[in-house]
Amino acid sequence: MRTFMKSDFTCGFIGLGLIGGSIARAIRDFHPKSRILAYDINQEALQAALADGVINTALSAIGEELSVCDYIFLCAPVSENDSSLSEIKKYMSSTCLLTDVGSVKADIHRHIQKAGLSPQFIGGHPMAGSERTGYINSKTLLLQNAYYILTPCADISQEVICDFRELIASLGAIPLILTYKEHDYVTAAISHLPHVVAACLVNLIRQSDSPRGIMKLVAAGGFKDITRIASSSPVMWQQICLTNGENISGLLEDYIVSLSQIKEEIDRAGAEPLYQFFDQARVYRDSFTDASSGPIKKSFSIRIDIADEPGALAAIATILALHQISIKNIGITHNREQADGVLQVEFYEESSIQKAEEILSSKGYSIYH
Structure with a gap:
């Protein structure tokens, strides 16, 4: 972990749910001299954060108070972040860094470009999460050893990038710098596509089950484990598919081809190809880094x-x-x-x-x- 040299910086949060709350908690724990301001439409979340000592000031609106911020984290739903940019721009200082935590980056980068905020924006995606949502479920340890992808705009200075990278590392996360296009393709493969596949499997069982519900009855073990991510928010995954559709669709097409190929081997009872299919998957999966956090949360x-x-x-x-x-x-x-x-x-x-x-x-x- 690199040492972050600043100690008295000020952070603003637009949205204080699971991710925003967890980042704020980590900043409070690792940088106790920092000052944290937050705005959220959920007043209960703001009052709880004040009571916990996580934030110093609860904002009633996006306003002048944000002008003192060194960093502003956009942690509200994507559509709200996009619509807030013009208001935030009115109050941001010229030295403030703006970042977000969304799981799709192309869309926010387009809005940032349109708002003329590129020299002050680094996209962010902490690849950690939980089945639970809201500030009440936030925790400092959510970021520990989790990859935190950063997608800087092309016209932002290297000094600013290094500064923010050190801040993220100081919170216990592992910063990884990618372009926003690289990010969206990678996450489509290792996070977005698996959620689509899991939902498809669950819906297949739902449609194929007998009136007695025998499949549902015996799905409580292994099947439930491998499809756990199908319990995620349908609204969130609807929005992800709408904003990263090109990448997801392309990879889904490749996946359909691979399914057709293994179906052919099953149909013709190809013993050796079937063995190679499962063995190659086993060997490759066993080579994965055993990280404690990721886009699909480890259990x-x-x-x-x-x-x-x-x-x-x-x-x-x-x-x-x-x-x-x-x-x-x-x-x-x-x-x-x-x-x-x-x-x-x-x-x-x-x-x-x-x-x-x-x-x-x-x-x-x-x-x-």
């Missing part, structure tokens, strides 16, 4: 064999609680052939996994991933 969980008897689940929860290990989610996995059950426990932090494994293994539990 920190373990599975535990438990006896099918009263109190079994409560016993494990109690053991973990006594050792100060917080549980994010806990539940029984039903779709397995063994007589006993499998308990899946999800944690908030990766560090909890090893600690929980050691404690539960010492008490005779069988743990696996």
Whole structure:
């Protein structure tokens, strides 16, 4: 992590939801002398941030107060950010850096160009998130070890880029500089397309299931895991498809071709091609960096064999609680052939996994991933 030299800078936030709130929390924790101003249509979020000591000032509107900002983060929905630019421009100082947190960059860059703000804009995309939304679910650790993509405008100075890159690194994130076109193609492949595919799979099961709902019944395990991202906000993904449609459509066409090819091998029972198909995917996936954050949030969980008897689940929860290990989610996995059950426990932090494994293994539990 590079050291960010400033200590008394001022940040403004337009929108204080999950991402905006998490960035503000990280700035407050890592730079306690900084001053943070925020505007959000949700007054409850602003009051909660004030009570938490995360922000210094809650703004009732986009106004003159923003003129003292060294950085302004656009963290509202994309359409609101676009419509706010002309108002923000009235109050921005000539030395203020404007940035955003949207997952599609071409659209905001077009609006920035049109507003004449290119020399003061670096697009931003913290590749971290949660199934939950709103300031109430924000947390400092959301940015930890997450790639934070930066897309500077062509006419912004290298000095400003380095300054902002150091600020992002000082928050525990990993800055990665790309052009906005590179960003949109990369995220279309590793984030946007998977969400489309997951939704397609879920809808296929919905349409193919029997009136008794047997598919839905047994989908609670592996199928539910691999399609977890289909539970994301339909409004958000509608907007992503509308703003990054060209990239998503192109990659979707390539994906359809690959599906047709593997269908042909299944139809003709091509043993070797089928093996190569799965083996190449396995080898390539196993080469991925095991980062804790990304556009599709990693789940920190373990599975535990438990006896099918009263109190079994409560016993494990109690053991973990006594050792100060917080549980994010806990539940029984039903779709397995063994007589006993499998308990899946999800944690908030990766560090909890090893600690929980050691404690539960010492008490005779069988743990696996």
